Amino acid sequence: MEMDRHRNNATILSILSMGLGQIYNKQYIKGLLFLLFEAFGIYYLIGNLGKALWGIFTLGDVPRTLVKGKWMEGDHSIFIMVQSLITLVFLIIFIFVYVQNIRDARSVAAERESGKQANTFMQTIRYVLDYKFPVALLSIPTLGILFFTVLPIIFMVMIAFTNYSAPKHIPPAMLVDWVGFDTFKNLLALKSWSRTFYGVLTWTIIWAILSTVTTYFGGMLVALLINQKGIRFKGVWRTILILPYAIPQLISLLVMRNMFNGEFGPINQYLEYFGLGRVPWMTHEIWAKATVILVNMWVGIPVSMLLIMGVLTTIPRDMYEAAEVDGASGYQKFKIVTLPMILFTTAPTLITQFAGNINNFNMIFLLTGGDPVKGDYQYAGATDLLVTWLYKLTLSQNKYNMASAVGIIIFVIIASFSIYNYRRTKSFKEEDMIQ
């Protein structure tokens, strides 16, 4: 019984208030820091927690009202939601620190029982830097990611379960409410929305497959072309053909948009010059789809080319020599040696590119803006991908709840692909075996 005395005292004290356990352990500075944190935390929570809990359940209940010819401001549901979210995240951090405080007091007390001196403050810092170094390092980026990525994502997921959308539920004039799964039901089953959703989804998948395949095999062909025996100035060809990759996409895509301009663009001008008719590059549904694939090849082939040229240099010569001894023709050598080696090394990148193309916002938004418009679509055009549709729904249509639901669906698609891919790659499974 006597043995546990320190441990129990420290634990109970630190449960009563942060820092007391540490002070009991004669770690005064640490204890004081904990006390200060608690004082600040409690001060903040008393001011905000009640409002946050009310806010997260009701999202505000006073609409803007007209009193004697003047508008009285009501609750702004979305600000209330953001504020509540911040407070709740702080609460979680507070509880986490509190638990850490108790565990710390208890473990230091246990060491004291076994006869060791408690660390001084300097020793503690030294200990953290030596043994808890990774945690200390990660804390700063984690905060950034928490605030700018995790919090926004939670917020957007929450939005998908509200009716936050124009024209009826846009603060500050109107209130927003929780609606459960209604947004998803509308998106997937309500005729007007589901037609757009399935249409855009189908095109997104077709686009992702076509754009990945065309750039990959296009790049492979170009790489093999340059790598042929007898081709001179290999470096020069490579440097010229890499140019489209080096030009910033923002610029090259805006330039392309002008080049494919149906009325004044140079491409139609040349077609007319050679006696061929003008082509409605951007304005006809099928042509517009072909145009984005074509321009994407221009942008994407150089990357695949570089990648595959890199792989080609790593294929050992003796594999070809062995094939030659067996009397393989050029085509057979390609089929037996080159192709499998390329596929084996670049397969993970291929899947990454596929996932990237599903989300290829720039290509569509800068080139066609999703146009041409389709009459029976809700705010989407023929070349719109899910991501560009999401962007339009948010920025120009203010259908925030629909946009969030679309975002969640995109995420589920991409995440399942990428996690599968990543788990499979060896660098994840066997990372400790490299060394």
Add this chain to the structure above:
Amino acid sequence: MSKRKGKNILRLTASYITLIILAICAIYPALWIVLGSFRPGKSLYSKSLIPESFTLKHYGELFNSRVIMFPQWYMNTLKVAIFSMLLGVLLTMLTSYALSRFRFRGRQNALSVLLVLGMFPGFMSMIAIFLLLKEINLLDKHIALIMVYAAGAPLGLTLIAKGFFDTIPRSLDEAARIDGASNFRIFTSIILPLSRPILTYMALLQFTGPWVDFIFARLILRSKEKWTIAVGMWDMVASQQNSNFTVFAAGAVLIAVPITILFMFMQRLLVEGLTSGASKG
């Protein structure tokens, strides 16, 4: 024998013709926009690729126009780019160093979380970031943009940088540790000097990002004199409907040339960065 030789010549000729066509396709848009920027007049249409006369007027217009605040946007972008590069690279280095070198509880989970978070479309969080920034009064300020870019850096780059750090033999750190070096010292005197390629790669990506991103920039920077160059360029094409194509061309050339040269010089490095996550192992 001669039949074979003939076939060979045929193959090479066909290859060279294909290569020349591809090269023209690759160069043409760049050539077209450069020549367009020297063409008198405002219109997109021109009778021939090479203009009949050359003028530098459009470049002058970029710097003197009241509507197009090119020099202002240029300085804004430079500022945002430099700070977001410094901060972003630092954060990424910290994260990837910790994840590559130390084995601690929750590490594997941290890696998966990074991977998963990186897959959310960036602008899905757009509105939320907008509201959060509004909450803390940072809208229309460059520091907000710098924070968004820098905080996003570890998400995109950590796995690549970690892959690179993994290839630095751990026996080096262990030897230094035996000699009594602290973690910080190991980081600064062993890891940093050896990771120059990946540092350059990350710095390049972080630096060029603000020049070409207009999604967040347009969202956060509201007033015209705060814009970055990408927002300005996009605005020229999208909202002014190409009424001033040649000035757009001049601006495009001024942005694209430095970045293109940087990328051309570093192409080998970029491929390494591109593949280091995948081809290894």
